[in-house]
Amino acid sequence: MWSDDELLFLEDNIGMYKVSTIAQKLERSYESIRVKMTRLKISNTRQHTGLVTIGELAAILKVDRATVRGWTKKHGLPFSQKITRQSRKFYFIDPSDFWNWAALHKEKVQFSNIEPQTLLPEPDWVAEERMKDKCITKKRTYQTWTTKEDYRLLELRSQGYKYKDIGMLMNRSAISVERRYKKIINTL
Structure with a gap:
């Protein structure tokens, strides 16, 4: 009893x-x-605490869990470590702590990726940031290179174009064009 x-x-x-x-x-x-x-x-002790794990937060933010882990190590995102069951360790983040941190590090979080009211309590300023993100055209996020783009890259390079110019024509960064070109040349 x-x-x-x-x-x-x-x-x-x-x-x-x-x-x-x-x-x-x-x-x-x-x-x-x-x-x-x-x-x-x-x-399920994770639900019992009312906190979210690094993996759960990463899924909500639509980023890789290594990104969130990097925020905790390099940028001061507060977290706590708890042990569940026998010896399994989890890193937990309080949603309120996350929002306070995000208010100071707005450049790191893409608010338009966060669905409204998924991480409660959501502050009022988040809706405003979400709208700003949607209005501002973000730089192109990583996209895999297609075979057509590879051929076009080789063709433009053989015509004497510089990486910067090719990047502008293909809507990619100069460094991305340079790395892809070197990778193609090394595999030939």
Whole structure:
């Protein structure tokens, strides 16, 4: 039989400590803690905390998880590390902390990619930023090179065009044109 204090302790500390640590503090077996978590429907500790993982945030922002990880390491996006189940570690981000960080780093986040009201609480200024992003034509994001573009690149290069000029003609950056040209030449 579980006491109210034990249940409260379990609910308060799930996600903060390993399940084995909670079991030790409550003087119960790991299995009994796991079963109780399932019965209380708190087995998914990520949802229980109200925070989002780096992977979940990346999916919401439509960026790679390495990008979000880079923001935490290099640009000060606040996060907390929690251990769930036996030893699995997750990095969590509080949505409020993310929005505060995003307000200071607007150039890093493409707000038009974020669906409205997916990361709550969403501040009022986000809708305005979303509209700005949609109005401003962004630079072309990476697109794979087609075979036609490869042939055109080779043709323009053989005619003596510089990388910068080819880039302008093909709507690509000069560095992208240069790298692609060198890659094609190396594979021939």
